[in-house]
Amino acid sequence: MPQPTVRTPAGQLRADVARLLASIALTALTVTEIAKRLGHSGGAVGNACQSLVTRGEAELASTNPRRYQATPNAVPLPAQAATPITPIPPVAKTTPAPPAPAPAKLHTGPVLRPNGQRYHPRTLAGLPDVEVLRTLRAGGVPVLLYGPPGTGKTSLIEAAFDDLITLAGDGDTTVADLIGEYTQDPAGGYRFQYGPLVTAMTEGRALLIDDATLISPKVLAALYPAMDGRRQIQVKAHTGETITAKDGFYVIAGHNPGVHGAILTEALASRFSVQIQVGSDYDLAAALKIDPRAVRIARHLAARHLTGDLGWAPQLRELIAFQKVADLLGPDTAFANLVGIAPLEDRDLVAEIVTKAVGRPITPLALGRQL
DSSP, X not given: OOOOOOOOOTTHHHHHHHHHHHHTTTOOEEHHHHXXXXXOOXXXXXXXXXXXXXXXXXXXXXXXXXXXXXXXXXXXXXXXXXXXXXXXXXXXXXXXXXXXXXXXXXXXXXXEOTTSOEEOOOEETTEEHHHHHHHHHHTTOOEEEEOOTTSSHHHHXXXXXXXXXXXXXXXXXXXXXXXXXXXXXTTSOEEEEEOHHHHHHHHTOEEEEETGGXXXXXXXXXXXXXXXXXXXXXXXXXXXXXXXXXXXXXEEEXXXXXXXXXXXXXXXXXXXSEEEEOOOOHXXXXXXXXXXXXXXXXXXXXXXXXXXXXXXXXXXHHHHHHHHHHHHXXXXXXXXXXXXXXXXXXXXXXXXXXXXXXXXXXXXXXXXXXX
């Protein structure tokens, strides 16, 4: 009879990884090597390594494969800890509890995303947002991020989880897109190609369901058994096999409330115990050297949006694009384009606000007379 799995206490795995890396000085280890030494899943160890990087106690020495090593900020080991590390047994009740660890230093530096771009963490529950998401994953608490398009929901998730698999949802997404389907191979036969859900479950990875509320509720129902206590799904199209999620498997979703057709059903909402609103960080826009006039306009439009006077306001994505246009074609063209990208029903009011802020008439970007 298989023995019951003993869960590692919260923070214990991260401490074990830190001790292991510190014990071998400047030597870098892959996630797989660390997982074998500590007897844990690769997904959980990967999360712990990323958490140590965020805390400044480890660094990513290489990316293919990922190798981690201790930094000078790592807490030095006592002499007896230099021996190979084995999983730590549960502490007996008679053993005095160890002193509480010192509060983690707030990490405010940028986090590198898989595409090479930098993500600037924001505060959430008194901690960096990436750290909060990793903590919730370690605790098995699904998260739904919601807010307008362009506010950085996907960027945050990519920064938090470097093992992420993404499914972009829309009204045409099918169960096959989620679980898999038969495809033709080069020899003319057919083989079953697993979808992102099965891949994330079998490899213990994080799965982002982007724009989840655009997907039909009937399709999303195929996801729910993997998220509850069963942590299993049945692939009816492939001999009815049962897929069981490995440690590290985690589901996170994105929701754009203002997008046409986006419906957050009760069944979907109930699966995500934590729901986090994501808005644009206009302070970050200013720090990124975006034209201060554009940032002030965006703040004003956002305030009008909250009061219901407008249905649209430029988010961080639009402001970054504004600055790129301004650098290439000048600020006048960028302001004209900012007016032009506003929805038709809001365009006149946006043009009025931009005109007042800039001090001269601004109309949507359009072609002029023939040269």
